Amino acid sequence: VQLQASGGGSVQAGGSLRLSCAASGLAFSSATMGWFRQAPGKEREFVATFWWNDVNTYYADSVKGRFAVSRDNAKNLVYLQMNSLKPEDTAVYYCAARVVSGVGYSPKDYAYWGQGTLVTVSS
Numbered sequence: 720v721q722l723q724a725s726g727g728g729s730v731q732a733g734g735s736l737r738l739s740c741a742a743s744g745l746a747f748s749s750a751t752m753g754w755f756r757q758a759p760g761k762e763r764e765f766v767a768t769f770w771w772n773d774v775n776t777y778y779a780d781s782v783k784g785r786f787a788v789s790r791d792n793a794k795n796l797v798y799l800q801m802n803s804l805k806p807e808d809t810a811v812y813y814c815a816a817r818v819v820s821g822v823g824y825s826p827k828d829y830a831y832w833g834q835g836t837l838v839t840v841s842s
Contacts, residue, residue, distance in 0.1 A: 722831055724812065724814045724834060725740075727837045731841055737799065739798055740752070749819065749820050750816055756811065758811075787800045806842045811838075813832055
């Protein structure tokens with residue numbers, strides 16, 4: 720299983736970015752995908768998760784209404800569209816996967832991780 724996250728960068732508050740996660744080696748019908756982030760000096764925290772066989776996506780309260788996950792099943796890509804960005808969204812963002820069904824909210828729920836992509840939001 721390989722995951723590759725990309726799309727990070729620097730943006731001013733109120734701006735938008737779209738992160739991508741390319742996944743390979745997964746049986747997508749039974750995979751759970753997650754987005755997490757880790758700010759300097761803080762623990763890795765949950766952003767969003769979905770089970771590939773479920774239409775629902777679940778978000779952290781801190782990003783609900785501003786972030787949205789989308790999927791391109793044909794290309795095995797997952798996107799995280801981030802709008803109305805705030806300085807507190809500054810972090811390294813990771814995509815993660817596990818080959819079990821059902822959503823996961825903790826980093827411990829995931830066996831596979833991408834390398835992370837840095838998002839910096841300035842005020």
